[in-house]
Amino acid sequence: MSNIKIKCLSHTPLRGLNDPGSHVVAEVDSVIAKARAEVEHFDPELIVIFAPDHYNGLFYDLMPPFVIATAADSVGDYKTLLGALSVPKELALEMARFILDKDLDIAISHRLQVDHGCTQTLEEMTGSLTKYPVIPIIINSVAPPFGPYRRIRKLGEAVGQFLAQLNKRVLILGTGGLSHEPPVPLLSGAPDDIANFLIAGRNPTPEARAARQARTIAAGKIYGTSESNLTPLNTDWDQYFMDLLVQGQLDEIDDFKIEEISKTAGRSTHEIRTWVATFSALAAVKKPYSARQDYYRPINEWIAGYGVLSAE
Ligand SMILES: O=C(O)CCC(=O)/C=C/C=C(\O)C(=O)O
Numbered sequence: 001m002s003n004i005k006i007k008c009l010s011h012t013p014l015r016g017l018n019d020p021g022s023h024v025v026a027e028v029d030s031v032i033a034k035a036r037a038e039v040e041h042f043d044p045e046l047i048v049i050f051a052p053d054h055y056n057g058l059f060y061d062l063m064p065p066f067v068i069a070t071a072a073d074s075v076g077d078y079k080t081l082l083g084a085l086s087v088p089k090e091l092a093l094e095m096a097r098f099i100l101d102k103d104l105d106i107a108i109s110h111r112l113q114v115d116h117g118c119t120q121t122l123e124e125m126t127g128s129l130t131k132y133p134v135i136p137i138i139i140n141s142v143a144p145p146f147g148p149y150r151r152i153r154k155l156g157e158a159v160g161q162f163l164a165q166l167n168k169r170v171l172i173l174g175t176g177g178l179s180h181e182p183p184v185p186l187l188s189g190a191p192d193d194i195a196n197f198l199i200a201g202r203n204p205t206p207e208a209r210a211a212r213q214a215r216t217i218a219a220g221k222i223y224g225t226s227e228s229n230l231t232p233l234n235t236d237w238d239q240y241f242m243d244l245l246v247q248g249q250l251d252e253i254d255d256f257k258i259e260e261i262s263k264t265a266g267r268s269t270h271e272i273r274t275w276v277a278t279f280s281a282l283a284a285v286k287k288p289y290s291a292r293q294d295y296y297r298p299i300n301e302w303i304a305g306y307g308v309l310s311a312e
């Protein structure tokens, strides 16, 4: 039987680009340092990371609900490291076969580009893209339409069942959320240039990437004020959701209403799908699990309801 520990963390493109006050940065730094020390002590033999993509690796020319990578390269956006992750190819393929055998249609990529939505948390938890073998599983959380939350639970359960039989120390990471709405464009109603980008905008020029980054920084400067037309953070919703996970009430997530969450907590709140998969994987192996909330703070400068949960 494997020994499985999990951590779910928010991420933000604006770390180091539009920081809150230094006491908040120091507080988050210390939460992350503690989490990283726990990871080092656990010394995982394998990491599985459930992550979103923000139109860097996955586009509407072929947008899978879930994809497992047997090889992955970081695009190095928003101050993250550039380069290859250490993905154990055969094990990733075995996991994909196992998931397919559970009647879940997961896509496979033998060369996936991943962005800060995957690598920021990996770097924060391990200091590197390559320190431990890592299997990235990207869950579409940004490009509607989305499948129901109950499918994410099933995906997580299948991954948990696969990991249980490996007899390894496994760390599962979920990254993204909580409530937030950064300026990620929508395909519906988009002008041609934006639509073309969302459909097939891989490998943008440095100028195009810089323009995207500048737009996000500008949005962060006014987020949560009356000048911003983006859905603001919702601390009540964040706490409600984290409590469900910590208390093991995962059944309630099956009924989550996608449109309602977008309206009340922001369109990118659906990155919590990665947390749902992570906790579902653990619950498939250990019930009841033991979970705790390590941190929460709404941080407008980072466009993030910023939370950290751990469980085992
Ligand atoms: O860079 C872009 O084109 C759009 C902005 C973007 O990708 C923002 C990402 C934001 C997050 O990762 C987030 O807030 O979770």
Ligand SMILES: [Fe+2]
Pocket: 011, 052, 054, 117, 176, 177, 268, 271
């Ligand atoms: Fe994100």
